[in-house]
Amino acid sequence: MVTASAYLAAALIVIATLLALKGRVEPRVLRALLGYFFIASLSAGLDPATVKAAALATSDPARVDSIDVRAALAASVLKGLAASPFLALVWRFADPAINLATLGWTPGLCVAGFVATDLRVLFDLRGRHATAIWVKQGGLAAGLALTAALAWLRVPLAAGVAVSTLARLAFVAVAASVVLRPMATRAHAATTVFVSRVNALLVDRRWPALAGASLVAAISGSSDRVFGLRFLSAEAWAGYYLLYEVFSKFWFIPYLLSPILFARRLADGPDGMFPRVAWRLTSAAGVEFLSVVVAAIVLARYWPPVGLHLVLGLPTVGFAGAVVINSFTQLRIAELQAAGAARRVLLAMGLSAGVSAALFYNAARGFGAVGLLIAWLLKALFEFAAITAAARWPRRLAPQAMIRLIEPP
Numbered sequence: 001m002v003t004a005s006a007y008l009a010a011a012l013i014v015i016a017t018l019l020a021l022k023g024r025v026e027p028r029v030l031r032a033l034l035g036y037f038f039i040a041s042l043s044a045g046l047d048p049a050t051v052k053a054a055a056l057a058t059s060d061p062a063r064v065d066s067i068d069v070r071a072a073l074a075a076s077v078l079k080g081l082a083a084s085p086f087l088a089l090v091w092r093f094a095d096p097a098i099n100l101a102t103l104g105w106t107p108g109l110c111v112a113g114f115v116a117t118d119l120r121v122l123f124d125l126r127g128r129h130a131t132a133i134w135v136k137q138g139g140l141a142a143g144l145a146l147t148a149a150l151a152w153l154r155v156p157l158a159a160g161v162a163v164s165t166l167a168r169l170a171f172v173a174v175a176a177s178v179v180l181r182p183m184a185t186r187a188h189a190a191t192t193v194f195v196s197r198v199n200a201l202l203v204d205r206r207w208p209a210l211a212g213a214s215l216v217a218a219i220s221g222s223s224d225r226v227f228g229l230r231f232l233s234a235e236a237w238a239g240y241y242l243l244y245e246v247f248s249k250f251w252f253i254p255y256l257l258s259p260i261l262f263a264r265r266l267a268d269g270p271d272g273m274f275p276r277v278a279w280r281l282t283s284a285a286g287v288e289f290l291s292v293v294v295a296a297i298v299l300a301r302y303w304p305p306v307g308l309h310l311v312l313g314l315p316t317v318g319f320a321g322a323v324v325i326n327s328f329t330q331l332r333i334a335e336l337q338a339a340g341a342a343r344r345v346l347l348a349m350g351l352s353a354g355v356s357a358a359l360f361y362n363a364a365r366g367f368g369a370v371g372l373l374i375a376w377l378l379k380a381l382f383e384f385a386a387i388t389a390a391a392r393w394p395r396r397l398a399p400q401a402m403i404r405l406i407e408p409p
Helices: 002-021 027-045 050-057 069-094 106-125 129-152 157-183 191-203 207-231 234-271 274-300 314-338 342-390 393-397 400-406
Strands: none
Touching: 002 027, 002 129, 002 234, 027 069, 027 106, 027 129, 027 157, 027 207, 027 234, 050 069, 050 106, 050 191, 050 207, 050 234, 069 106, 069 191, 069 207, 106 129, 106 157, 106 234, 129 157, 207 234, 207 314, 207 342, 234 274, 234 314, 234 342, 274 314, 314 342
16 A cells, blocks of 8 residues: 555546646646646656666676666766657657746756666665655655646746756655665775766666667657647547546556566566466456446446546547556566566567557547547557567567567677
8 A cells, every 4th residue: 555655646646636727727727737747757657777787787686786876876867868858859749839948847857757767676676665666656746746736826837847846856866865875884986987887887788678668668658648738629638638647547556566577587587476476466456447447437327527528438448458458568578678588678669669659640630539548459459469479589480680689699
């Protein structure tokens, strides 16, 4: 319950924001605020993979003492700064009305998200999984809540984003100090040695495949909201975003299990018990989730939810099914990455991202919010099939040129 509360807080904030601000602010202001929520969540979901790559590089990945935490976090900051212009372009494309004062805080969003992600991996490797969730999701949820509260007080969005971004940066700085405190008695490396260690982490050939899979997954899984924010009306966008936030909270299960699965796979090898437990737990939860959705749709015929402007029916059931299928995909990705198959995952995810972008673009432009729900099911099925096939590509399906491309050196 402790870890679940941190993850579910973000969804509750979005729902509370919609209910509190609907009618209090103009639809365009609410649309812009939800656009910020999307970008903040997207930047927090990207994985710089600095610590994962360092763990894979150690002779005993279960031990994190050999990882230079200061250098790893410094590398994550540099990666966040490097990624920020691209995320700013995505934000501007999705919401052309966003002002430059708000857009200028994109680097801060990226740095806060990247550092929090690597800190989560560190805590997971140390077995502190509840702390890992709070560091990763707690800071994001608090930042969204602060921005929403300032919007309710009619503070301009740019000022609200500035305050919440600075607060998130302070939060990850405190969390980093918790990790670094046990190292306080150790002698600090000289500046030249520290720089060389940061550079070694940046040129490590392991992290681009891991981070690339995270980036491609973000493109694949967020293009629905990019095109939805771009093409849907403010009212339709708010309704779709609310439904997405409610249903996607099922991903708390793979969100919690995948990092643990990665860590246990490194420590126990392919014969550990945890992967089977993770798959069975997700399957059981998926059946319950689909049952609740169907029951809610039947209930909605007699008592329509207030403020939900989507047609509840088969498209909604399809979206729920897509959420469950995507959960299995996330577990499979964690297994393959821990087994050293990160490049195969990247190749499969890249293929899926191209298909997903085409699906969501045409769905948003031609069929609106309902089209996006249907497109999600098609995307989830294709992506799961691609990841499943990726495990066999090197020897059975891929030509020799592809083998040389996707196999680790």
